[in-house]
Amino acid sequence: MNAMGKKIGADLYLAQMKWVAWYLPILYIAYIAIVWFLDEPDIRSMSLLTFTFQTTTIFMLVCGIISSSVFLTLYVKYGVTRKSYFQGALLSAIGLAITVIGLTTILTWIVRIFNINVFKEVVLSSLGVNSWLLTSVSYFFVVMIYFLVGWLIGLGFYRYGGAGGFVTIVVALVVVSVNDLLWSFNTPKPLMGLFNFEIPVPNVVVAMIASFAIATIMAIAVYKIVKETPIKIA
Known part of the structure; x- marks a missing residue:
């Protein structure tokens, strides 16, 4: 990665952290309110x-x-060259995902340490009660793939117009659906949810490797489009 990319x-x-500074506090308050007032297991x-x-x-x-x-x-x-833009945007997304997931992991751990009564029924994730590292890393991979498909969709409309944008939406739906099948998370499964189709959830390490492969393919596809995208200057 070159200096300009960094x-x-x-x-x-x-x-983007300015957005996070608004997003996370509102989200945390919403979580506390929902858990506090809703008596749903x-x-x-x-x-x-x-x-x-x-x-x-x-x-x-x-x-x-x-x-x-x-x-x-x-x-x-x-x-700025397209290569530097791509490197910078990807680097910032990685930093953003690490910050959001990392900070929330720490706060979740603090809540658990204080053993507050209203949060006593909380389970860390479907990966297990004490799977702190696995859960955090897994969530990181998934949110990064969502960033990449969003990037692809935006480029599709920007570069190819409505028809190209529609194609990238379809590709994005397939990608997130396939990736979510690798995990036992309750993330949206836009296409697979229409069918009674399930696969056994693979080993976490296998799922991580597969998600990394999907993310790599998506990043390469995005870079290819970025290199060929003419800039629209108003």
Whole structure:
């Protein structure tokens, strides 16, 4: 990664962290209120980390779309190469995912340490009660894939127009559905949810390797499109 890519990554990370500074506190307050007032076993057993993960998939999807529809034009217009933009955007997304998941993991652990009565029924995740590292890393992979598919969708509309955008939406639906089949999380399964189709949930390590492979393929596809995208300057 070149120096400009790192600089762009830092700039984008700081810009998007301003959104996170609003997003996370509101989300945490919503979680406390929901667990406190709703007497539903499924909700009361959901950890702060899992609750945050569920909404962070959509947050990262939106960040990916904005990256292509706003930041690509902005940086290339000021002389930044497409390669540096791609490196910076990817680096900032990784930093964003690590920050959101990492910070929430720490807060979830603190809540558990204090042993507050209303949170006594909470289960960390479907991976197990004490699977802190596995859960955090797994959630990181999943939210990164959502960022990448959002990035792909944004580029599809920006580069190819409505028809191309529709194709990338279909591709994105397939990608997130296949990836979510690897895990026992309750993330959306847009296509697979229409069919009575399930596969045995694989070993966590296998799922991580498969998710990493999917993310790598998506990143390569995004880079190929970024390199060929003409910039629209109003």
